[in-house]
Amino acid sequence: MVLIEVHVTARLMDMTRAATTTGAWIEQSDHDLDAFHAEVARDTDPADYPTATHVRQGVVVYSAAAVAGADRRALQAELIRALMDGPGVVAFEDAFSHDVVDAASEAFTAIIDAQRAEGGVAGDHFGKAGANDRIWNAAQKLALHAPEVFAEYYAADVLALVCEAWLGPRYQVTSQVNVVNPGGGAQVPHRDFHLGFVDPDQLSAYPAHVHALSPALTLQGAVAHCDMPLESGPTMLLPHSQRFTAGYVAFYRQEFIDYFAAHHVQLPLRKGDAVFFNPALMHGAGANTSTDIRRMANLLQISSPFGRAMEAMDRTAMVRAVYPSLLAMKAAGRSERDLRNVVNATAEGYAFPTNLDRDQPIGSLAPPSQVDTVLAALADGLTPQALDLALVDQIGRRIT
Known part of the structure; x- marks a missing residue:
C-alpha cells in the first residue's frame, strides 16, 4: 500500500x-x-x-x-x-x-x-x-x-x-x-x-x-x-x-x-x-x-468541497453599484481590457452552479455567466435599469 x-x-x-x-x-x-x-x-x-x-x-x-x-x-x-x-x-x-x-x-x-x-x-x-x-x-x-x-x-x-x-x-x-x-x-x-x-x-x-x-x-x-x-x-x-x-x-x-x-x-x-x-x-x-x-x-x-471562494459575496449588489462607473469609464475611452478587469473583479464569472431546468445550456456547453451578461450590457450600452432587468431575469433562472 x-x-x-x-x-x-x-x-x-x-x-x-x-x-x-x-x-x-x-x-x-x-x-x-x-x-x-x-x-x-x-x-x-x-x-x-x-x-x-x-x-x-x-x-x-x-x-x-x-x-x-x-x-x-x-x-x-x-x-x-x-x-x-x-x-x-x-x-x-x-x-x-x-x-x-x-x-x-x-x-x-x-x-x-x-x-x-x-x-x-x-x-x-x-x-x-x-x-x-x-x-x-x-x-x-x-x-x-x-x-x-x-x-x-x-x-x-x-x-x-x-x-x-x-x-x-x-x-x-x-x-x-x-x-x-x-x-x-x-x-x-x-x-x-x-x-x-x-x-x-x-x-x-x-x-x-x-x-x-x-x-x-x-x-x-x-x-x-x-x-x-x-x-x-x-x-x-x-x-x-x-x-x-x-x-x-x-x-x-x-x-x-x-x-x-x-x-x-x-x-x-x-x-x-x-x-x-x-x-x-x-x-x-x-x-x-x-x-x-x-x-x-x-x-x-x-x-470537491473545496471548489468555492472563502467569502460569500453579493455580486449582484456589487454589479448594480459599480455599473454606472463602468459606463463612465467606457464613455471616457478606457480600454476594453480595463473594463473587463473591473467586471471580472465584480461579477460572478462562472455559469455554475445553476438551475438547469430553467437555465439550460441548449446549443452550448454552459449558459451565460453574470460576467457575460455585464460585458454584453456594456457592449450594447444598456442603461443601469435595463441591466438590472437582465440580472433579475438571470437570477430567476438560476435559483432552485
Whole structure:
C-alpha cells in the first residue's frame, strides 16, 4: 500500500511538471496526434489492480461484493492509480441493489411524466431538446419526491468508496438522469466539468497547470438503471486518454474526434452496475440502435468541497453599484481590457452552479455567466435599469 501511495504522489508531481516543462500554456504544438496515440495506445495490466475481478476492454472491473471486505485504504489507493495514471475508468458490478435501482427508476419515471405533463422539454449539452428524456438536478428531485428511496440509493458504499478515494470526505453529489430512447444518436466525444465546459476559444487562456489539475476537482459516474447491451449505446470510452494534458482543447479537433471514433470501447452493463471515470477521459454516450430499450442512466457528477471562494459575496449588489462607473469609464475611452478587469473583479464569472431546468445550456456547453451578461450590457450600452432587468431575469433562472 505504501508503494502505491508513493507512486500516486509521484504521478501527481509528474503531471504538474509535465504541464510546466513543455510550456506555461497549451500551445498549438501540444495538439499532437502522435503524442496522444502514445498515451492511449497502452494496455491495462491486470497485475496492477490485484483487487479487481478482471480487465475488460482496458477497463478495470470490480465486483462490489468481492471488495466489500477489502482493506479500504489499499483499495482506494488502487482506484486512485486506475483513475489517474491507468485507464482512467473503473466499473463495479452490482454496485447498487436491483430493488433500490427499480424503486429509483419508478420515481424518476414519475418525475419525467410530471415534466411532460407540465409541458417542459429538457435539453442537454449535446442532445437536441426533446430527443431524449432528461432530469436535471435529479438528486434533489429524488430526495423531495421519494426521500426513503433517496436514502437507500445514496447509502450504497461503492459510491462513497470511489468518491472518497478521488475527492476525499465531504464530497458534493449532483446527478442528472438521462433516458436515451430507441434511435437516440451518439454524443460527440468530450471531456467533462470543469474545463470540459469552457468555450474552446477561452481554453487557451487557462495555464497548462490548470489543465492538468482540473480533473482532480470532479469525479464522473453513471449508474445503469436497466441492462445496457451494446445496441442500447452504453458510454463510449477511450481508456488512458485522460493522461493527455492538451486534451481539453484537442477533443474539439477533427483528427482527435476521428481517432476516438476508431479506437473507443463500449462496456455492456447490467442493471445496478456503475462506471466511474476521470472527467478528463474522452467519452460520449453511444447511439441507441435498439428498437425497444429506453436506456436509463443516473449520471453522477461529484465535486470537491473545496471548489468555492472563502467569502460569500453579493455580486449582484456589487454589479448594480459599480455599473454606472463602468459606463463612465467606457464613455471616457478606457480600454476594453480595463473594463473587463473591473467586471471580472465584480461579477460572478462562472455559469455554475445553476438551475438547469430553467437555465439550460441548449446549443452550448454552459449558459451565460453574470460576467457575460455585464460585458454584453456594456457592449450594447444598456442603461443601469435595463441591466438590472437582465440580472433579475438571470437570477430567476438560476435559483432552485
